[in-house]
Amino acid sequence: MMRAPAEVRNATINTNSGNSQVYDHTTGIPPMPDYNGRVLAYTATAAIVASGVLQGVFQDWLLWAAACALLWPHIAHVISRRTFLHRVARIRQKMLFFDCLIGGTFMGLIGLVAIPSVSVAVMLMFSCLIVGGVRQWLLGSTLMLATLAATVALFGTASSLEVPTITAIVSLLATGTYICVSAFYSHQQARALLLAKTQIQNQREQSIALSHKLSKYLSPQVWQSIFTGERDVRLETQRKKLAVFFSDIIGFTDLSEEMEPEALTELLNHYFNEMSEVALKYGGTIDKFVGDSIMVFFGDPTSRGQREDAFACVSMAIDMRKHMKIMRQKWRSQGIKTPLEIRMGISTGYTTVGNFGAENRMDYTIIGKEVNLASRLESLAEPGEILISYETFSLIKDRIMCRDKGEITVKGFAKPVPIYEVVDFRRDMGPNRSFLEHEHSGFAMYLDSDKISERERKAILLALEDAADRLRLEEDLR
Known part of the structure; x- marks a missing residue:
């Protein structure tokens, strides 16, 4: 007739007949499934019927109803678990509606005798509230009252709505037992859910902490695209037009002979940290650090268009050049007398970008002749100089002043490559420069x-x- 509270288990989750069960390993007490809850409720109802018949309150033929009440939970279990109905959505709630129909019929058959009827109604309403909330309670109450009204209309009410003391006591004890047992298991399930929620929260925090640690090994744009599901972690590449940047420190080799390894490492890490902040400010994807060199590219995994990507790349280079002057002053105050300068090269063109390597070890990077050109431009640049290819120049010349530096021959290019030196932003030229x-x-x-x-x-x-x-x-x- 009635069903137990919703079943939950914090370790192993099974879905059968639409019911999930959660086992609380902290207490060792499993939840009360639908089958056990229904057996308990119908056994309580059978006890009420038997007591009423023995005391002459109910007619003898209602003993058959008690027998049916003892059999129905097993039949319902087979119907909801062993037939096609186990695939029906919300089968638990629908079976409980059927229990409400049976309960309303039963109350009508006993002539609406007060205490037994109230006991059955309380068990039904309690089950509805726990299983489906207010909506289930309203619908279940409606079905129960409708069936009760129809049954009373056919058979009428009992001559006396009062019952002997023993029958009243049995009814109250049966109802109290069902409610207490159901409430106990509901409490255990709530504890199990709270423990599961705590474990999930801890795992989530651990995952977030781990992901932040792993993000240190990837460019923020790549890390973001992976963790948001925009990019799959698999061996795949694509052709895209990118702006590629290379830089290194002139005088670093000489400095490495003068400084202790620990101090040199601290200086280099400080340099990389400052330059990385500048690169990220302009949206660059930091590819790698090699020795004292930095490789950055613009246009993947996010792009603002070829012109804006090229402009952001050259703007980053100018900012790095300015920032290097500040860092050089700081290093001089720390006793580093070797004048450190950076040189930079930028090329724009089609490259192959994506994951390279093996299935168990990948590297997100780019390859192509434009990468080689950017590296060559960087090696040809003078201290503090930024050399760019003609393709880059054509995209940024309206906003950045450049100087023609002639042509160079580069392996992989059939013709000599025109190159240009970046002077400064046009807005910063002349007397109004900032x-x-x-x-x-x-x-x-x-x-x-x-x-x-x-x-x-x-x-x-x-x-x-x-x-x-x-x-x-x-x-x-x-």
Whole structure:
């Protein structure tokens, strides 16, 4: 007649007849399945019928109803688990509706005798609320009342709605036993769900922490595309037009002979960290670090169009060149006297990009003659110089001033390749430029007026005036 609360188990989940069960390993007590819940409810109802018949409250033929009540849970189990009905959606709720119909009929057959009828109704409503919530309770109550009304209309009510004390006690005990047992298992299942939720949360936090650790080995764009499902981790490549960037440090070999390995490693990591921040600011995909060299490309896995990708790449290079001046001043203050400069090369064209390697070890990178050209341009550049290919120049020339550097011969290119030197942004050229820098022995100045606040501007002016006064005083003393 009634069904147990929803079954849940926090270790092994089985789906059979639409029912999921969860076993609480912390208590060792399994949940009460539909079958056991229905057996308990119908046994309680059979006990009420037997007590009523023995005390003459119910007619003798209702003993057959008690026998049917003992058999129905087994029949319902076979119907819902062993027939095609186990594939029916929400079979649990539908079987409970059928129990409500049986319950309403039973209450009508006993003539709506007060305490037994209330006991059966309470068990039904309790089951509906636990299994399906308010909606199940409303629908189940409607079906039960409709069936009850129809049965009472056919057979009428009992001459007396009161029952003897023993029958009343049996009814209350039967109902109380069912509710207490169901509530106990519901409590155990709630604990199991809470434990499962805690375990899932812990696993989620561990997965997030692990993914963040793994992200250090991948470019953020690649890591994001993998973890959002946009990209599959498999051996595949594609042809795309990319802007490719190479840079290295001039003077690093000499510096490595002067410094201890630990100090050199700290300097190099600081350099890579600063340059990586600049690359990510412009949306570059950091491919790799090799020695003191950096390889970055634009246009995959995300792209803003060929022109914008090329412009972002050259803008990054200009920013890196400016940033290197700041870093050089900091290193000089730390006692590193070797003047470190970077040189850069940029090429734009079609490359093969994707996952290369083996199924168990892949590397996301690019190959092609444009990669070789960018590397060659970087090796030809002078200290602090940015050399770009003609393809790159054609995409950025309207916003960035460049100087013609002639042609070079590169392996893989049938004709000589025109190359250009990046001067600066056109907006920063002339008297209105925002960037100024001067370096001499004993003096270094780097000024980017666009990044200076009003408060900092006043402090800088005072410092410059103080420095100018001191220089004038020394000049007068001479």
